[in-house]
Amino acid sequence: xxxxxxxxxxxxxxxxxxxxxxxxxxxxxxxxxxxxxxxxxxxxxxxxxxxxxxxxxxxxxxxxxxxxxxxxxxxxxxxxxxxxxxxxxxxxxxxxxxxxxxxxxxxxxxxxxxxxxxxxxxxxxxxxxxxxxxxxxxxxxxxxxxxxxxxxxxxxxxxxxxxxxxxxxxxxxxxxxxxxxxxxxxxxxxxxxxxxxxxxxxxxxxxxxxxxxxxxxxxxxxxxxxxx
Amino acid sequence: xxxxxxxxxxxxxxxxxxxxxxxxxxxxxxxxxxxxxxxxxxxxxxxxxxxxxxxxxxxxxxxxxxxxxxxxxxxxxxxxxxxxxxxxxxxxxxxxxxxxxxxxxxxxxxxxxxxxxxxxxxxxxxxxxxxxxxxxxxxxxxxxxxxxxxxxxxxxxxxxxxxxxxxxxxxxxxxxxxxxxxxxxxxxxxxxxxxxxxxxxxxxxxxxxxxxxxxxxxxxxxxxxxxx
Numbered sequence: 001x002x003x004x005x006x007x008x009x010x011x012x013x014x015x016x017x018x019x020x021x022x023x024x025x026x027x028x029x030x031x032x033x034x035x036x037x038x039x040x041x042x043x044x045x046x047x048x049x050x051x052x053x054x055x056x057x058x059x060x061x062x063x064x065x066x067x068x069x070x071x072x073x074x075x076x077x078x079x080x081x082x083x084x085x086x087x088x089x090x091x092x093x094x095x096x097x098x099x100x101x102x103x104x105x106x107x108x109x110x111x112x113x114x115x116x117x118x119x120x121x122x123x124x125x126x127x128x129x130x131x132x133x134x135x136x137x138x139x140x141x142x143x144x145x146x147x148x149x150x151x152x153x154x155x156x157x158x159x160x161x162x163x164x165x166x167x168x169x170x171x172x173x174x175x176x177x178x179x180x181x182x183x184x185x186x187x188x189x190x191x192x193x194x195x196x197x198x199x200x201x202x203x204x205x206x207x208x209x210x211x212x213x214x215x216x217x218x219x220x221x222x223x224x225x226x227x228x
Numbered sequence: 229x230x231x232x233x234x235x236x237x238x239x240x241x242x243x244x245x246x247x248x249x250x251x252x253x254x255x256x257x258x259x260x261x262x263x264x265x266x267x268x269x270x271x272x273x274x275x276x277x278x279x280x281x282x283x284x285x286x287x288x289x290x291x292x293x294x295x296x297x298x299x300x301x302x303x304x305x306x307x308x309x310x311x312x313x314x315x316x317x318x319x320x321x322x323x324x325x326x327x328x329x330x331x332x333x334x335x336x337x338x339x340x341x342x343x344x345x346x347x348x349x350x351x352x353x354x355x356x357x358x359x360x361x362x363x364x365x366x367x368x369x370x371x372x373x374x375x376x377x378x379x380x381x382x383x384x385x386x387x388x389x390x391x392x393x394x395x396x397x398x399x400x401x402x403x404x405x406x407x408x409x410x411x412x413x414x415x416x417x418x419x420x421x422x423x424x425x426x427x428x429x430x431x432x433x434x435x436x437x438x439x440x441x442x443x444x445x446x447x448x449x450x451x452x453x454x455x456x
């Protein structure tokens with residue numbers, strides 16, 4: 001039996017909780033949850049609880065906390081700097097990178113980026129749903145697009161830029177890497193790759209086949225988030 | 229400069245080649261290629277050639293072979309048995325598994341498979357485009373859907389079925405695995421997992437987060453195709 005998960009700033013320190021607003025509407029009208037049914041609530045940090053429903057209508061849901069379920073250890077913080085892609089591909093990035101464990105998505109504008117506008121609200125909603133579906137306790141933050149040059153100034157920790165010219169993305173690098181840089185449909189310019197090298201980036205490739213931006217994102221995020 | 233790739237049963241053994249039909253139309257009218265431009269042709273096996281255009285109109289394109297470019301070593305043969313998913317997700321599977329190097333996609337019908345029909349022609353077209361775009365020399369074959377039980381009878385080589393209950397999908401297994409089994413939206417039944425075990429399958433998981441079928445497909449195919 002699938003258990004529904006919800007992420008919001010719930011106060012999980014008390015034995016009972018009243019849930020109102022959009023979430024109570026969703027629980028009562030969309031999911032049609034019933035009294036006695038179990039749900040999982042996360043407070044959006046690293047704490048989640050199993051609770052059961054005592055009373056439910058669209059205005060208010062009363063739940064009792066049964067047990068604190070997981071206090072996840074700190075997930076590895078993976079920051080994804082991904083060039084803004086075509087709408088449906090960038091939405092795929094938001095969904096899949098979340099499933100694969102990304103902490104933060106920073107859309108970037110590179111020399112060959114064609115599309116520069118994004119709908120953050122919609123992307124954030126996609127990321128929230130993907131978090132709930134995949135069993136994560138937190139929702140990755142999606143920031144406003146910034147220029148590649150600005151990104152270079154703000155990063156901390158080891159960075160990898162993906163390009164077909166790079167060397168193999170070995171386990172050793174997967175372990176160390178914190179920041180992933182994925183280029184636009186037309187790829188990085190030579191100047192950008194040079195600049196990355198000057199900033200001590202590793203230039204890596206994911207293999208002999210040319211992967212689309214969104215595919216490279218999924219695989220790189222998975223590798224870096226799940227390496228032990 | 230991006231070079232356009234085409235896969236068809238071209239005869240690359242001669243120094244000159246006349247291309248007609250749909251492809252010449254695409255070259256002349258859609259891509260608006262010009263005399264002197266270089267293209268890459270693959271015969272759909274493992275041979276490709278760089279050629280340049282000598283004459284072009286929508287009915288016929290005359291090219292000269294400049295050099296045989298790659299005779300790829302045998303790619304690892306990865307067979308993906310993926311439960312039929314919702315249309316857009318299964319199309320994503322066809323595209324991304326191709327990019328990641330799959331050899332054959334066998335849609336399967338499991339106990340919890342909801343959708344059972346697929347449009348093979350459309351999926352095969354998506355796979356062909358993904359092959360051309362990613363620089364592969366071959367197009368994976370997509371077969372008619374078969375039942376999970378039938379699949380069990382036809383497989384050869386080591387098989388892995390992905391389920392959250394499984395053990396870690398280690399490098400050692402990535403290396404040995406030939407057949408990947410991915411379940412439908414609602415997951416595998418206990419009976420199916422039991423049956424897989426009886427058939428000497430490994431039951432593996434891709435990590436603590438619940439991945440959607442199409443996401444698991446992309447990652448598993450990449451891992452198995454690219455492990456050295």
